[in-house]
Amino acid sequence: MIEYMTVRNLTVFRDADLRFGRNLNVVVGENGTGKTHLLKAAYSVLAVSWEEGRKPNASSPTKTALQHRLADKLIAVFRPESLGRLVRREIVASPRCAIFVECEPRTMSLGFNFSPNSKKEVVFSLSPSQWVGAPPVYFPTRELLTLYPNFQSIYDGHYLEFEETWRDTCRFLGEPPLRGARAEVIAALLKPLEEAMRGKIVLDNSGRFYLKSANGTIEMPLVAEGLRKFGMLAHLIATGRFLDGGHLFWDEPEANLNPALVSQLAKAIVWLGASGVQVFIATHSLFLLRELELLLAHEGGGIDVRFFDLHASDTGVVVEQGPTVNDIGDIRALDEELRQSDRYMKLGA
């Protein structure tokens, strides 16, 4: 798991120190304050370490092996024109972007930096001595089940302007459902999601996803977008992807979901966190925040959760953080609802 991350001069961030929760991390903030960038930075670091470690005959991590791979991953995930474009632009100086990630166990921690002129490699200040064991999973704002057929092979064989997170997640979506002793555990976990979808997600031999229900089998493009997002999570749970911990990064999980589904989604997020997956979400949804608050209150403090509010300042984006939503800055979505009440109260006044 990631315990701390310090970010210097990355895109909108000048200087940010983040202490993450073991189970759940919730990032809020207006558009353009870097929520997705934080998720992508942490994801890229973990993904490179896991990908390198699972290669056949992988040796212990070395700076040489990682410095190009991490640069490539950052470019593929963020999609800048060159690595140096990720460095925050300062008027007075030309600083380096520096990122330090402290993990548990410490042997997986790493730190690196790069300059605005960097093209294809980063400089390591601390290299890990152990690879990340469980893979990170990144869910973008849109579902990937309809995109899945042949996406990974096309992505790997051609140049596409898609972020690599899409390709990475499609790779996991192609895994078969887990069988054996742990299938019962998975079935119990899937039950609420399948009730919400009124069906099961199946991947057929042609490589297409379907929603199989009592009313028949529906091809995924005909299923509501919100349910497809549920389906993406359900299928990865079915493959056992989250049974052994790991990390889930989910950007705006509430996008395209109606409030009833957001309520189910919050339960799934809290369950994943409680089951040992370190979950990171970025959200604009006041409704989702409240669902999480209600669920966490029932957990009675058993879940290690951290909230992060990102807001713009003259010196870059500032991060306020704490263990409850009351410990962070003003929530913009809440302020906007109140301002909307102000406008409504003036109607007919």
Place this chain on the structure above:
Amino acid sequence: MPTIEVDGFLFAFPDGWLAGKYDDWEFYRSRWLKTWPGSKAVDLIAVAPERTVWLIEVKDYNHPQTEAPSTLPDIVARKVFDTLAALLPARVNAADPAERKLARLSTEATELRVVLHLEQRPPRSRLWPQSVGPANICQKLRKRLKSIHKYPLVSAISEPAQVPWRVVRA
């Protein structure tokens, strides 16, 4: 059963409670405000026998002059803060024995709670069953008051929070 009217609402507290209309106190009006002009006051202070003191503010959005909803959490928080600042001086210096007694019981309390009694204007649109979202106000109040009362309540006649008193229109 102590009963107090505030802005057209009757608050009926259980037997054994002591309650007072703080912003009408002689101490607050004639002494405290002269020393601290602009200092705010909650509408009611009520003390339960188990030594819980409740600070109660009443807002009725049927009155057109009621503050904008976005400013309400800060206004309530300021009233709570200013009232608490005045209670110990009132215990020591109030001339009225009843005010002194309620101030004494309040400062001897072992639990402090804050309630906003919030009445909505009648709904005019299906999109706005409540013109001022109680959860929105409550969430902002929690942030503002977290060092005073972690879980402030927002209550109404039609949707009473878990408070031990009853409220009816006078």
